[in-house]
Amino acid sequence: MAEVLLEVRGLTAGYGAGPVLHGVDLDFQAGELLALIGANGAGKSTLLGVLSGLVPPTSGSILFAGRNLTGARPERVVRAGIAHVPQGRRLFATMTVRQNLVLGAYLRRDREVQSDIDRVVGYFPALGDKLQRVAGTLSGGEQQMVAIGRGLMGRPRLLMIDEPSLGLAPKVVETVIEVCQSINRDGVSVLLVEQDVVVALEAADRGYVLENGRIALSGSARELQDDPAVRKAYLGV
Amino acid sequence: MLELAGVTKRFGGVAALSNVSFTVAEGEILGLIGPNGAGKTTLLNCISGVYRLDGGSITFDGRRLDGLPPHQVARLGIGRTFQVVKPFASMTVRENAAVGALFGSGQAHLAPKAAFSWADEVLELVGLARKARLTVGSLTIPDRKRLEVARALATKPRLLLLDEVMAGLNPVEVDEALDMVRKVHAGGITIVLIEHVMRVVVGVCDRVIVLHMGQHLAEGTPDEVLQDRRVIEAYLGEKYAARRHG
Numbered sequence: 001m002a003e004v005l006l007e008v009r010g011l012t013a014g015y016g017a018g019p020v021l022h023g024v025d026l027d028f029q030a031g032e033l034l035a036l037i038g039a040n041g042a043g044k045s046t047l048l049g050v051l052s053g054l055v056p057p058t059s060g061s062i063l064f065a066g067r068n069l070t071g072a073r074p075e076r077v078v079r080a081g082i083a084h085v086p087q088g089r090r091l092f093a094t095m096t097v098r099q100n101l102v103l104g105a106y107l108r109r110d111r112e113v114q115s116d117i118d119r120v121v122g123y124f125p126a127l128g129d130k131l132q133r134v135a136g137t138l139s140g141g142e143q144q145m146v147a148i149g150r151g152l153m154g155r156p157r158l159l160m161i162d163e164p165s166l167g168l169a170p171k172v173v174e175t176v177i178e179v180c181q182s183i184n185r186d187g188v189s190v191l192l193v194e195q196d197v198v199v200a201l202e203a204a205d206r207g208y209v210l211e212n213g214r215i216a217l218s219g220s221a222r223e224l225q226d227d228p229a230v231r232k233a234y235l236g237v
Numbered sequence: 238m239l240e241l242a243g244v245t246k247r248f249g250g251v252a253a254l255s256n257v258s259f260t261v262a263e264g265e266i267l268g269l270i271g272p273n274g275a276g277k278t279t280l281l282n283c284i285s286g287v288y289r290l291d292g293g294s295i296t297f298d299g300r301r302l303d304g305l306p307p308h309q310v311a312r313l314g315i316g317r318t319f320q321v322v323k324p325f326a327s328m329t330v331r332e333n334a335a336v337g338a339l340f341g342s343g344q345a346h347l348a349p350k351a352a353f354s355w356a357d358e359v360l361e362l363v364g365l366a367r368k369a370r371l372t373v374g375s376l377t378i379p380d381r382k383r384l385e386v387a388r389a390l391a392t393k394p395r396l397l398l399l400d401e402v403m404a405g406l407n408p409v410e411v412d413e414a415l416d417m418v419r420k421v422h423a424g425g426i427t428i429v430l431i432e433h434v435m436r437v438v439v440g441v442c443d444r445v446i447v448l449h450m451g452q453h454l455a456e457g458t459p460d461e462v463l464q465d466r467r468v469i470e471a472y473l474g475e476k477y478a479a480r481r482h483g
Binding site for chain 1: 271272273274320375377378379401404405408409411436471473474476480
């Protein structure tokens with residue numbers, strides 16, 4: 001049986017005005033590409049925030065590769081092997097692409113950072129001649145590539161990507177999602193939060209549906225694609 | 238209603254728009270699509286007076302717009318939304334909409350009371366009436382986009398320019414937002430919208446113009462444009478095309 005990478009139990013969290021997450025359970029096998037879908041406001045980004053230590057949980061537990069990360073600070077989470085590619089890219093806009101990538105390796109002490117920049121360029125050839133460009137001047141698609149690349153620079157075991165398709169042309173969405181799949185094939189587990197449910201379920205192995213802060217449904221991507229409730233509520237067909 | 242002739246805009250040595258010409262007829266919903274960086278938002282910025290043109294002209298109801306500052310363009314009856322929404326964060330939804338009413342078309346010296354009552358009407362139209370008293374910070378992304386539309390509508394435009402107001406919505410949320418666009422349009426407002434979500438383009442646009450590298454690449458009905466090989470190559474990608482026909 002595959003190794004359990006991430007085990008979330010009864011996770012509750014919020015921002016003062018009442019909880020956003022109400023007891024979320026999630027099981028992630030090593031090597032999976034998991035899609036997390038749900039309406040705006042369902043709590044998807046909050047869940048990523050709790051997993052990466054940005055939002056403190058009020059109850060529940062997070063076990064990652066056998067270690068207890070419940071309430072851990074972000075730097076410990078990153079060191080444990082979880083990288084968060086936030087919604088809206090959040091690049092250091094006035095710094096170069098290379099500087100953004102190097103910052104993703106901030107916690108590393110090894111000397112292989114340059115070879116990992118090459119690896120990122122291998123995934124995103126479009127960035128090859130833009131390493132010296134100021135990140136804020138790139139197109140939306142290129143900025144998303146840098147954001148994912150920056151996440152990879154920490155050599156994560158789990159890469160969490162929040163809505164990579166936001167504001168991107170259909171063709172660029174395909175490219176970005178295909179790269180997420182190749183990163184996954186190369187051994188990195190990927191948690192993909194995506195409003196483009198069609199694209200997300202095509203790419204994923206399994207999916208979770210978050211509704212009003214609770215996991216309403218989970219299953220193989222194929223099961224979810226065919227589920228009448230999912231089709232009606234999220235695919236609009 | 239709106240006519241662009243040979244519109245050109247450069248940034249340093251880069252031509253963001255080269256010689257773009259098209260017209261918008263009164264009552265139409267026109268879609269503007271194209272790759273990231275194709276010049277779509279630059280084009281809206283040229284129409285709404287944020288940028289000065291380096292060539293060409295823009296005419297609205299027979300009157301030259303190019304050279305006018307944004308507030309004058311707004312007063313002539315052109316409203317717009319911004320891709321990155323920037324509401325007044327400490328104010329309520331209703332107050333945000335009222336600001337649009339106070340500074341909109343031909344409403345100089347509008348009394349605050351009248352501005353609030355017009356704000357209530359537009360909030361009703363976009364489906365935010367029940368949230369009028371909330372501060373903006375508590376709104377979800379789809380609601381922030383609705384507020385952005387409400388602020389533009391509050392200026393009483395005859396032509397409304399929408400810049401990616403459906404980004405970040407799932408297909409069902411897109412359908413709800415499309416109902417809002419149809420309602421606005423039914424109120425007699427001509428609409429030009431930028432979108433990457435093809436569900437929107439197919440759902441409401443009468444006509445679509447494709448920009449690529451600052452140039453006019455294709456134009457037609459949504460069906461014509463989405464089948465155009467050049468558009469698939471530059472913008473949609475083969476997977477999208479296959480899914481559409483699959």
